[in-house]
Amino acid sequence: MASSSSYSNPPCAACKFLRRKCLSGCVFAPYFPPEDPTKFVNVHKIFGASNVSKLLNEILPYQREDAVNSLAYEAEARLKDPVYGCIGAISVLQRQVLHLQKELDATNADLMRYTSNEIAVHHQRRMAYGSGVRSYNPNPGYYSYRENPGHGSN
Amino acid sequence: MTIKSGSGQACAACKYQRRRCTPECLLAPFFPADEPKMFQNVHRLFGVKNIQNLLKELGHDLNQKATAMKSIKYHAAMRNKHPVWGCMVEIHQLNCQIQLAEEELQAVLHQLAFYKQQHENQLSSRTADDYISDLQLGMAPPGNSLEAHSHYNNEEAGAADYNINYMDFKEMNNVVNSMCGYSNNNSNDNNLNSTVTHAHLVMQQPPLSAVEQQQHEDYSEMQPFFDNIDDSQSYIGCKEAYDQSSLSLESQFKASRHDVEEIDENELKSAAACFSLTSVN
Numbered sequence: 001m002a003s004s005s006s007y008s009n010p011p012c013a014a015c016k017f018l019r020r021k022c023l024s025g026c027v028f029a030p031y032f033p034p035e036d037p038t039k040f041v042n043v044h045k046i047f048g049a050s051n052v053s054k055l056l057n058e059i060l061p062y063q064r065e066d067a068v069n070s071l072a073y074e075a076e077a078r079l080k081d082p083v084y085g086c087i088g089a090i091s092v093l094q095r096q097v098l099h100l101q102k103e104l105d106a107t108n109a110d111l112m113r114y115t116s117n118e119i120a121v122h123h124q125r126r127m128a129y130g131s132g133v134r135s136y137n138p139n140p141g142y143y144s145y146r147e148n149p150g151h152g153s154n
Numbered sequence: 155m156t157i158k159s160g161s162g163q164a165c166a167a168c169k170y171q172r173r174r175c176t177p178e179c180l181l182a183p184f185f186p187a188d189e190p191k192m193f194q195n196v197h198r199l200f201g202v203k204n205i206q207n208l209l210k211e212l213g214h215d216l217n218q219k220a221t222a223m224k225s226i227k228y229h230a231a232m233r234n235k236h237p238v239w240g241c242m243v244e245i246h247q248l249n250c251q252i253q254l255a256e257e258e259l260q261a262v263l264h265q266l267a268f269y270k271q272q273h274e275n276q277l278s279s280r281t282a283d284d285y286i287s288d289l290q291l292g293m294a295p296p297g298n299s300l301e302a303h304s305h306y307n308n309e310e311a312g313a314a315d316y317n318i319n320y321m322d323f324k325e326m327n328n329v330v331n332s333m334c335g336y337s338n339n340n341s342n343d344n345n346l347n348s349t350v351t352h353a354h355l356v357m358q359q360p361p362l363s364a365v366e367q368q369q370h371e372d373y374s375e376m377q378p379f380f381d382n383i384d385d386s387q388s389y390i391g392c393k394e395a396y397d398q399s400s401l402s403l404e405s406q407f408k409a410s411r412h413d414v415e416e417i418d419e420n421e422l423k424s425a426a427a428c429f430s431l432t433s434v435n
Contacts, residue, residue: 093248
């Protein structure tokens, strides 16, 4: 009995699901291994095998893996959320970007206020220390306060 | 020859398929005759049968159906524009923007904490005479620290609000990372692919190429869709990655507050140790 070619190459997940012979030039075989049948099932449910096949044939071979992975992700998203699919994720991310931007603007404004307040306080101190001197004697129990006899003089 | 439906003109779907557009046509409300390209995109990606099945799954809720069809049209348009990555382009760009914004926010928060620290140091560097005179005159200790506490309380509350529902970031990022890693080795003259890959790898603001800007202009009609989208009904629920990032922000706020409290207490103690207080009668 001649050994069938299918023994050396187990059918890919696509051909297994579609119950057809997995030929050597099968467009799905490199991207839908038999170990992960769910991937093809999802993609087929949402997009259909023929549409996926046409899409893969329209792009270059080295781009096909990326395309299949993105289709698999989108199909899974659509199955989980039939209304929004992966567009829901885009919307959430857009809102997060806006929220972060607002946070950033508010924090920057705080920083600006703080730095301008620092400058103002520093300025005030310089003015204040110019008009009066408070002396301090570290001896315990003794404290004196003197004003600079010359008002405003420094 | 397409026979006109009750509305007077065959819908884009029936026109494309060259069949009679009946009043019961499921796709007619969503594919007007003046948008043939939209239907072609959808047909190319999903196929008529799959769209009809999807509409049947949604039951009789017209709003849901309308929303679903909008998202499908956008999805198909994105796939038409980017045959390899489809919607993942947008998702990846937004992820990059979020990452950059987070890093910038952390940097600004660090700066703010630094200035806060400096301010507290300046306050504590006032001479002991100032404290004594304040105490003798019955003045309260510097109140700025109290204001700072309340300020940080507000910020901490804001950080807690930052905990937004988010999709399975890890899973999505794994897909995106693996795709970017693969594409980096095989990038071709597709400007958008290389732009997105480069942005992902160097973690810089993704420069919008002319292609991307054109994309945004082309899909400007989709923006109102996003403004009205009620994604609270979306399946997205897992907030793993953003829990982590929001926790880091909260802990940073708490740490800053703790430091401020410690400084105040230590400075007061050292100031008090320098002299003994005399009671004022």
